[in-house]
Each structure stands twice: as C-alpha cells, then as structure tokens.
Amino acid sequence: MNGRDILHVVENLARGGLERTVIDLIAAQRAAGHRCRVICVFEPGQLADELLAQGVRVDACHKRGGLDLRALRRLRGWLRETPGAVLHTHNATAHYYALLAAAGLPLARTVNTRHGMGAAEPHSRKEALYRLSARFTDYVVGVCDAARDRFAQQRVRPRAGLLAIPNGIRLDRFAPAQASDRVALARELGWPDDSILIGTVGRLNPVKDQAALISAFHRVHATQPQARLVIVGDGALRADLQARIDIAGLQDVARLVGDRDDVPRWLAGMQIFALPSRSEGYSIALLEACAAGLPIVATEVGGNREIVREGINGALIGAGDKQALAQALQRLVSDPELARQQGQAGRDWVLREGSFLQMAQRYDALYAGKPLPERAVAGMVEAV
Incomplete structure (x- = not known):
C-alpha cells in the first residue's frame, strides 16, 4: 500500500x-x-x-x-x-x-x-x-x-x-505500579515510605475541579493520616489551589507539582487515582490510570462511565459531591486489597480496549x- x-x-x-x-x-x-x-x-x-x-x-x-x-x-x-x-x-x-x-x-x-x-x-x-x-x-x-x-x-x-x-493510548509507556516506585516517589517528595499517594493529572482549570479534590482529601487525611495528595498539571488556577491547600493546613501532605513530561513515572508512584471533573469526554488521564493499574474514583460525567465501572475498577460519584468523593477515597485507602483488585481489573480492560x-x-x-x-x-x- x-x-x-x-x-x-x-x-x-x-x-x-x-x-x-x-x-x-x-x-x-x-x-x-x-x-x-x-x-x-x-x-x-x-x-x-x-x-x-x-x-x-x-x-x-x-x-x-x-x-x-x-x-x-x-x-x-x-x-x-x-x-x-x-x-x-x-x-x-x-x-x-x-x-x-x-x-x-x-x-x-x-x-x-x-x-x-x-x-x-x-x-x-x-x-x-x-x-x-x-x-x-x-x-x-x-x-x-x-x-x-x-x-x-x-x-x-x-x-x-x-x-x-x-x-x-500508548500502552507500552505504562507498567503496573510497584511498591518500589511508590516508596521512591514518596521519598522524592519528602514523605514517609508508608505514605498512600492519591493523585490526579490534568490542567488546573474549573472544569477539572481539583478544588473539590482538595476539600475531599482534607476529610480523608483527618481519618487516614498516611494519605498524601499529588496534583500533576498546571494552569490558571494554580495560585488559587495552593491557597486552598495552605488555608486547610495541608501544605505538608498535599503537593502541586506542576506540568510534567514524565506522567507514567508519577502514576507509578500513586496508589489511587481521582478525577473530580465536572465535564469529560473520553479521558486520556483515566486510560493512563488504568494502564498504571490504579483504582479510580471519578465523577459520573461524559464518557467516564464507559471507562470506570462501579465496584469493578473504581467508583463513580456525582460531580461536585465532595462527601461522596471523600468516602470513596477513604474506602480505597483503608482497604489495600480492594484497591489492588480494582487496579488490576482496570489494567486488564485497558489492555483489551485502550x-x-x-x-x-x-x-x-x-x-x-x-x-x-x-x-x-x-x-x-x-x-x-
């Protein structure tokens, strides 16, 4: 041809x-x-x-x-x-x-x-x-x-x-997260080896609603002190989001790390992926999280329900529902075996379909x- x-x-x-x-x-x-x-x-x-x-x-x-x-x-x-x-x-x-x-x-x-x-x-x-x-x-x-x-x-x-x-997505760029990757990233960020990293990747704008994630994480950390938050991405809301972190007293356990060209490495260091968007099409970020073997908590908007299946590879919540977001994250932080099973289910699916x-x-x-x-x-x- x-x-x-x-x-x-x-x-x-x-x-x-x-x-x-x-x-x-x-x-x-x-x-x-x-x-x-x-x-x-x-x-x-x-x-x-x-x-x-x-x-x-x-x-x-x-x-x-x-x-x-x-x-x-x-x-x-x-x-x-x-x-x-x-x-x-x-x-x-x-x-x-x-x-x-x-x-x-x-x-x-x-x-x-x-x-x-x-x-x-x-x-x-x-x-x-x-x-x-x-x-x-x-x-x-x-x-x-x-x-x-x-x-x-x-x-x-x-x-x-x-x-x-x-x-x-290019599936060859992603491998299931390993314990060594998670420890290495926690140390790089100055956190204890047993930290449980909740992460997200996306532009910092109102549609992605990272503000809701910061609010939900505040509740999670109050009951799960080993939890940490990593937000990968940059945008117009960076100063506002940093102010929210500071006002909540989370500056030692939540980090805005900016725009990165090594997203697979950051995903490999996470245990849980969150996407609190108010609108999505068919999210590349969710596909990449599946490829990294991460359990997901995402809002039930757009095509998210075509990637995240409730109780199988994660949880779906209503957009803007900070309480439901916190509860879903708490469940995964407190149940590592459930998180592992859901992460594996997501990876199996994306290898077939993504x-x-x-x-x-x-x-x-x-x-x-x-x-x-x-x-x-x-x-x-x-x-x-």
Whole structure:
C-alpha cells in the first residue's frame, strides 16, 4: 500500500489529552505508511517539538481574535499543497476554520473529532458555525458513546455519519505500579515510605475541579493520616489551589507539582487515582490510570462511565459531591486489597480496549469509507 496523505488540523499542540491523542494517532499512521502533517490554527504549543523531532511537519497560522483572514489564507495555502488528502480536524474551531479554508479544494475525505462533550452553551455562535460546517463534512466522531449521542441531540448532521471512536493510548509507556516506585516517589517528595499517594493529572482549570479534590482529601487525611495528595498539571488556577491547600493546613501532605513530561513515572508512584471533573469526554488521564493499574474514583460525567465501572475498577460519584468523593477515597485507602483488585481489573480492560493502535485502525477504515472494525462493548469482568 502506498499510504495516504493525512492533514491534521488542531487549535494548538499544548500539553493535554487531545494533543497527546493526535500525536499517538500520527505515530500509528506513519508506522502504517501514511504521510502526516499538522496545522495549528493558533500557536504551535509545547508538544510541537515532539513531532518535529520525529520528522513530522508542523505549521502554525497564529490566528488572532475574530475572523482572521491572514490566518485563513495561510491555512488554505498549506491545504492546497496536498491535493487529494484526508482532512482530519480536531474540535470545533479548528474544524470550521479548516473547512472554510478548504472550500473548493480536492479532498479525499473530511473527518472531524470532537474530543469532549461539546460546548456548555450549544446555542453559541461558535457551536452554530460548527453545526453549519458539519453539514459539509463526511464524518463527525465523538470519542465516546455519550458524546456521540449528545451531538446527535444537538443536531450535528454530517453527510455520511456521526459515530464514536474511543481514544487510545500508548500502552507500552505504562507498567503496573510497584511498591518500589511508590516508596521512591514518596521519598522524592519528602514523605514517609508508608505514605498512600492519591493523585490526579490534568490542567488546573474549573472544569477539572481539583478544588473539590482538595476539600475531599482534607476529610480523608483527618481519618487516614498516611494519605498524601499529588496534583500533576498546571494552569490558571494554580495560585488559587495552593491557597486552598495552605488555608486547610495541608501544605505538608498535599503537593502541586506542576506540568510534567514524565506522567507514567508519577502514576507509578500513586496508589489511587481521582478525577473530580465536572465535564469529560473520553479521558486520556483515566486510560493512563488504568494502564498504571490504579483504582479510580471519578465523577459520573461524559464518557467516564464507559471507562470506570462501579465496584469493578473504581467508583463513580456525582460531580461536585465532595462527601461522596471523600468516602470513596477513604474506602480505597483503608482497604489495600480492594484497591489492588480494582487496579488490576482496570489494567486488564485497558489492555483489551485502550490501545492507540486500535484507535488508528478504526480511523483508517473511516478514511477509506469502510465499515469500522467492531469494538467490544461488554466491558470489564469483575475482579476476583
């Protein structure tokens, strides 16, 4: 097979789940013999260097606020360089900008992936532009069944189909957490060897609701003094979250460690993973926690219920329910065998269902206009 030209258009390549998914998808596509490029509507972002080092071309339009005709001309010029390519856009703004720039150009297929659950305001101008552009798109893909169903309710109507392709991750980057990894990380943070590390990974913004996790952890630590909290990530709320930690008197047992490029090592040092988000699509962070063999406490939003099965590999709680979050964490801290069983169940499941290679295979079929390979929907079996 000669392979095909695939143009990925993103807002940027900042560090995050969407961007990591695109990079892993490109790796699988290039291994299959396809030629890939990335165009960023805004700035390149931190992860652009990773693709450039692999020989993948990355261009940036440096779009300004509002309708930026100069950015649109740049984008059209780059799209014109590869006639007959597959245009794969990611999220709303990148999609309608790319589709406008591509008007009249010969493309093999147009595919858009929405990596979350869509906007909180479906009647906004941005979403109206997105729905209009979807009518001239071959396929719109949600990253979970819940997202696909929501877009259908919001009258997103692509030409050929609206479907779900779950995200996948590079499973080879993650190994089950070992006691030695946990002791090493505890020592690095200046904590006792018997510390039980509760952790989370994500941007520090209101949607991820790390503030609720800090509040719940305060209750957990009051009854489980060996518990510790690690929050991996950075963002606009860092100062606010640090203030919450300080006011609660948790500065010796809770740590904001900032943005990290070695997330697998941090996951290997944790015993429990928490994701208190108020909204999620199909969370890369949860897939990575499963791959690290961690039991999970997550909010029952978006696609979380398609990854976390109650009582099997973790617990699901209502968004914003700090008491339920604290209780679920306390149960895992106080029952190491339950935590081990649930962590193993999650890892078993993600090894079957969470590979980026499976994700790439499904997209490849979509690019070719073929039926998608089936994915198992039975989920996980209960831990023994």
